[in-house]
Amino acid sequence: MPHLALISEGTDLSKTVNVRIHSECITGEVFHSRKCECGPQLDAAIKFIHENGGVIIYLRQEGRNIGIINKLKAYALQEKGFDTVQANVELGLLPDARDFGIAVEILDDLGVTSINLLTNNPEKLRFIEESSIELKSRIPLIIEPNEDDANYLEVKKNYFGHFFGNL
Ligand SMILES: Nc1nc2c(ncn2[C@@H]2O[C@H](COP(=O)(O)OP(=O)(O)OP(=O)(O)O)[C@@H](O)[C@H]2O)c(=O)[nH]1
Numbered sequence: 786m787p788h789l790a791l792i793s794e795g796t797d798l799s800k801t802v803n804v805r806i807h808s809e810c811i812t813g814e815v816f817h818s819r820k821c822e823c824g825p826q827l828d829a830a831i832k833f834i835h836e837n838g839g840v841i842i843y844l845r846q847e848g849r850n851i852g853i854i855n856k857l858k859a860y861a862l863q864e865k866g867f868d869t870v871q872a873n874v875e876l877g878l879l880p881d882a883r884d885f886g887i888a889v890e891i892l893d894d895l896g897v898t899s900i901n902l903l904t905n906n907p908e909k910l911r912f913i914e915e916s917s918i919e920l921k922s923r924i925p926l927i928i929e930p931n932e933d934d935a936n937y938l939e940v941k942k943n944y945f946g947h948f949f950g951n952l
């Protein structure tokens with residue numbers, strides 16, 4: 786499936802650009818599942834970029850790139866007590882199968898050379914830092930946990946090392 790780049794009107798791509806690299810989550814974004822915070826994060830990113838200019842790169846990497854069917858299988862395991870990482874591993878899959886290199890290619894293609902990245906994910910920062918694109922700053926994208934996604938967010942923090950403050 787094709788990846789998409791949404792450019793806010795008036796954005797000067799030759800200056801430092803606000804960028805959100807967002808992976809597809811049909812359960813969260815379309816059906817408003819409360820198991821993750823992807824929907825509210827995308828909404829917050831759209832609001833920020835609408836107000837401040839920038840680009841949303843929407844990567845078709847559903848379920849951290851294991852696909853919707855495997856994600857639903859992982860969800861079934863999570864109902865039995867596996868956490869979000871253990872469920873992927875139980876299915877013989879990587880905890881996170883994404884490659885953010887494609888986002889770097891898209892930015893290169895757009896002629897973007899310097900960005901502020903909206904994320905809490907250190908892996909996304911690593912990809913930019915190892916590329917030719919300058920990472921000017923990280924803009925946190927914190928969504929308050931609810932009772933259904935608290936565990937998912939806990940695993941993000943403890944296993945994937947996501948930032949949950951402004952640091
Ligand atoms: N395999 C799997 N994927 C999940 C689960 N919950 C959410 N996801 C996927 O996780 C991805 C989250 O993507 P993003 O919001 O772009 O990124 P992030 O890694 O959360 O990092 P941020 O930039 O801080 O938001 C989406 O592709 C979701 O479909 C889960 O329980 N299992």
Ligand SMILES: [Zn+2]
Binds near residue numbers: 814824
């Ligand atoms: Zn989600």
